[in-house]
Each structure stands twice: as C-alpha cells, then as structure tokens.
Amino acid sequence: MVEPLNPDPKEPFPPMQTPAPGLPDLTADTALFLDFDGCLVDIAPRPDAVVIPDGLENRLIRLHDRLDGAVALVSGRDIADLRSWLPGFPGAIAGSHGAELSLDGKAIQTTHRIELDVAALHRAAADAVADRPAILVEPKPHGVAMHYRADPSLRPVVEAAMAQLASAHPGMVLQPAKMAVELRPGGTGKDGALDRLMSAPPFAGRVPVYAGDDLTDEAAMAHAQARGGCGIKIGAGDTVARCRLADPAALAGWLDAVLAGAR
Numbered sequence: 001m002v003e004p005l006n007p008d009p010k011e012p013f014p015p016m017q018t019p020a021p022g023l024p025d026l027t028a029d030t031a032l033f034l035d036f037d038g039c040l041v042d043i044a045p046r047p048d049a050v051v052i053p054d055g056l057e058n059r060l061i062r063l064h065d066r067l068d069g070a071v072a073l074v075s076g077r078d079i080a081d082l083r084s085w086l087p088g089f090p091g092a093i094a095g096s097h098g099a100e101l102s103l104d105g106k107a108i109q110t111t112h113r114i115e116l117d118v119a120a121l122h123r124a125a126a127d128a129v130a131d132r133p134a135i136l137v138e139p140k141p142h143g144v145a146m147h148y149r150a151d152p153s154l155r156p157v158v159e160a161a162m163a164q165l166a167s168a169h170p171g172m173v174l175q176p177a178k179m180a181v182e183l184r185p186g187g188t189g190k191d192g193a194l195d196r197l198m199s200a201p202p203f204a205g206r207v208p209v210y211a212g213d214d215l216t217d218e219a220a221m222a223h224a225q226a227r228g229g230c231g232i233k234i235g236a237g238d239t240v241a242r243c244r245l246a247d248p249a250a251l252a253g254w255l256d257a258v259l260a261g262a263r
C-alpha cells in the first residue's frame with residue numbers, strides 16, 4: 001500500500017487533496033470495487049452510447065479469478081443495464097446507487113424500499129422538460145436522471161426541474177452527476193453499497209480498493225480509505241482519494257500490469 005497522504009487513517013472524510021501518484025498493491029487480501037461510467041468506460045454523449053473497450057470483460061473476469069471473486073461493479077446504473085453491457089462479468093454488482101445488490105451475480109435484491117410510483121415519477125420528469133428536447137430523461141427502476149450534456153446551458157433548467165420533482169417526492173434525494181442530475185431513494189449511496197458488500201463473502205475481511213470518477217464515488221472512496229484501503233480517482237477534479245489515474249485507459253493499463261504480475 002502506498003504511504004497515505006492523510007496522516008490520520010481514522011478520519012472518515014479527509015479534506016479534499018491532490019492525491020499521490022502511487023497506486024496500491026492488489027494482493028490476495030484485496031477487494032476491488034469498480035465504478036462503470038467514466039471509470040471502466042469513457043463518458044459518451046448519451047448513456048446508451050458508451051463503448052465497451054476491447055478486452056474489458058476479459059480483464060474483469062481475470063481479476064475476478066485472481067481475487068477469488070472479490071471484484072464488484074458499483075454504479076448509478078441499474079444492474080440489468082450493467083449486465084447488458086458486460087454480460088460475461090460473473091461477480092457482484094451494486095446498482096442504482098446501491099438501491100440494488102446482486103452478490104452472487106444472479107439474484108437482485110432491493111436494499112431500500114420506499115413508497116414510490118416510479119412510472120408516475122418518470123412521466124412527471126418527461127412532462128417537466130417536454131418543451132426542451134435537448135434534455136434527456138433517463139427512466140431508472142429506482143428513480144430518474146435528467147441529462148443536459150447535449151446543451152450544457154440547460155443545466156439551470158434541469159436543476160430547477162429536478163428540485164421540483166424532489167420536493168414532490170420526499171423519499172427521494174437529489175444526486176448531482178456528470179452533466180446530469182438524478183433522483184435516487186434516500187438512504188442509498190455507494191458508500192452504503194460498499195459497506196454491504198464488505199460485510200459479505202468473498203469481500204469480508206479484505207482491504208477495499210475503490211476506483212471511481214464522479215461525485216457519487218467520493219463517499220465510497222472515503223469509506224474504503226476509512227477501512228484502511230484506498231480510493232483511486234479516475235480523471236481530474238477534487239477528490240478524497242489518495243491515488244489518481246488519468247482516465248479509463250490508464251486504469252485498464254494499470255489493471256493489466258497487475259494481472260501480468262508487475263505494477
């Protein structure tokens with residue numbers, strides 16, 4: 001493990017910092033957690049336009065074998081969506097910001113049950129911005145996302161529409177994302193997802209390493225570090241993570257080096 005910049009490993013949310021370039025060892029007692037958009041795949045113009053890099057699925061399968069199954073995907077996307085992109089990944093997945101969990105790579109549990117007519121929420125979101133075709137409304141099984149990537153000047157429109165929806169749905173909370181705002185069930189979050197995964201085999205008792213690129217990953221990286229592990233920020237921007245890699249290609253290169261036995 002690299003020398004932590006934060007001198008107090010008990011501090012759960014260390015201040016924002018520029019992480020050291022060193023990267024953790026991935027040893028037999030590591031549990032590896034990987035975000036999807038902006039981490040395993042480059043950000044694309046639309047959620048359905050991501051491109052799976054050559055070799056990604058094979059890399060994940062080999063890591064899963066190397067770490068005796070202790071590799072999980074942790075995403076804001078729902079599990080069915082992730083499986084459609086990576087159908088051969090055999091490991092655990094936390095989806096919908098932790099509202100869904102599949103420990104065995106098959107059955108999906110809902111971790112947070114709230115009173116929500118999700119179809120009505122999707123309709124309300126679509127109606128709210130019906131006069132703005134550049135805004136993409138992404139219906140999700142446990143919430144909704146609104147994207148302004150096609151026209152960043154529409155950010156205030158999206159923020160206002162989503163704030164309005166949040167006030168009409170008290171069980172839901174706003175989640176800022178990259179060129180998007182989401183509504184997710186209150187009480188969910190990637191830190192909680194990490195905690196649940198770390199309580200179960202084959203993750204329990206291991207040291208977590210978490211790689212992610214977005215605001216939604218910060219709490220999970222802080223949580224991994226509070227457990228004695230390491231966060232790896234993918235890309236630019238403030239972060240609590242102690243380590244950084246430039247982009248998904250750099251992460252892939254590092255993971256390939258780990259698999260090849262070098263670092």
Ligand SMILES: O=P(O)(O)OC[C@H]1O[C@H](O[C@H]2O[C@H](CO)[C@@H](O)[C@H](O)[C@H]2O)[C@H](O)[C@@H](O)[C@@H]1O
Pocket residue numbers: 035036037038042043044045046047048050074075076077138145147149177178179180182214216
């Ligand atoms: O937790 P993640 O795996 O990083 O997922 C977070 C959200 O990612 C997706 O949106 C983001 O990626 C899109 C494709 O690159 C991009 O077009 C969009 O602007 C980004 O916000 C996804 O659509 C969301 O559902 C995820 O929650």
